[in-house]
Amino acid sequence: MFLATDSVTKTLSIESVDQMINLIGVNNSNLTVIQEGLNVDTAVIGQDIRITGSSADTSAAYQVLQALLSLQQQGIQPAGQDVVSAVKMAQKGTLEYFADLYSESLIKDVKGKAIRVKTFGQRQYVDAIKHNAVTFGIGPAGTGKTFLAVVMAVAALKAGEVERIIVTRPAVEAGENLGFLPGDLKEKVDPYLRPIYDALHAVLGTEHTNRLMERGVIEIAPLAYMRGRTLDSAFAILDEAQNTTQMQMKMFLTRLGFNSKMIVNGDVSQIDLPSKGRSGLIQAEQILTRVPHIRFVHFGTDDVVRNPVVADIIAAYDRGTNGPGSRQAARQAEQRAQHHEHKDEN
Structure with missing residues (x-):
């Protein structure tokens, strides 16, 4: 890494070897995230972590490590997702709110580990679910929408607030014709519901879920x-609500009964419908934004809690698909789809 001639060095001393191992991560993976995210260089020397870079970057990296160390002192062992979240908050100048993300445990998973929100966007999402009848979570993959929806559903079930959990998604074909797949309709769409099963198994365990x-x-x-x-x-x-038609979305939302909650999740950049403009998710936001007891929460790349490269990939695709050429191609595709629809009707 190239460092400016006016670079400074700050040193963070760690009390124990165990704290140091947990803080820097396996093969210094946590330090690598900090280095790449904040443009600093780090070195582990004995019980010290030395940070070198510009004054502002070095200070930010030092504060990130202090924040992660503070979690350890609270009995919370920071994982890769926590490091990514801390770095992103430092980049945005909101690191002072980092500790607030860990002030509440939503539920414990099957291994007894507390599940907490990882980003400010996730905090808004959870608060919206608590205080509204219908919550829409809109944003890219990797932001925790599906997992947190399952967590909140299980928490409500365990608290006796609801009697059952119902999870659904539109059966949009993804490169294969469902009619040629073996089994009944449920068996055919089960592979597409794998993220839901994975979340339930993580929270409740496979046997309890079954x-x-x-x-x-x-x-x-x-x-x-x-x-x-x-x-x-x-x-x-x-x-996967982006793949509902407008009629399907209306049908689902009007199923809401007494003492019930609904969560609708989707990513409008991954619409598989032939006519993207007719997505039920897009229409729902246009007409339901001001309806009482309904809340829309938008996630961005800052809320992606997977490998940091995932956020870079999403941002790169956003730049590529929002350019003039891509918008023109999208309009042309829309016109072709409408032409085929009219032709079929005639």
């Missing part, structure tokens, strides 16, 4: 199964 599904306490089904039902005392989650 038992609740056998008893009908947890229901995972295609969106088509929701028609004609009223979901009372239920926590309903609609995933």
Whole structure:
């Protein structure tokens, strides 16, 4: 790494070897995230971590390490996601609120580990779910929308606030024709619901999840199964909502019963419908934004809690797909889709 001639060095001393190992991560992975995110160089010398870079960058990296060390002192062992979150907050100048993210445990997972929000966007999302009947989570993959929706649903079930959890998604074909896949409709769409199953297994465990599904306490089904039902005392989650048609979205939202909550998650940059402008998620935001007890929460690349490269990939695609040429191509694709629709009708 190239460092300016006016670079400065700050040293953070660590009390114990265990603290040092947890702080720097396996193969110094945590330090690597800090180095790349804040443009500094680091070196571990004995019980010290030396940080070198510009005055501002060095100070930011030092504060990030202090914040992570403070978590350790509270009994919370920071993982890669925590480091990424701290670095992003330091970049935005909001690191002072980092500790607030860990002030509340949402629930404990199957291993007994506390589940907490990782970003400010996730905090807004959880607060919206708590205080509204319907919450929309809109943003890119990797922001924790699906996982947190399942966490909040399980927490509500355990607290006795609801009697069942219902998870659904539109059965949009992803390169394969569902009609040629073996099994009934549910078996055909189960592979597309894998993120939901993974989240449930992480929170409840595989065996407990299976038992609740056998008893009908947890229901995972295609969106088509929701028609004609009223979901009372239920926590309903609609995933991949960008691929609902406008009629499907209206159908789902009007299933809301008494003592129930709904979460609708989607990424408008990944619409698989032939006519993207007719996505039910896009229309819902246009007409429901000011409706009481409905809240829209938007996630950005700053909320991506996967490998930092994922956020860079999303940002690069956003730049590529928002350019003049890409907008023109999108308009042309939309016109072609509408032409084919009119041709089919005739």
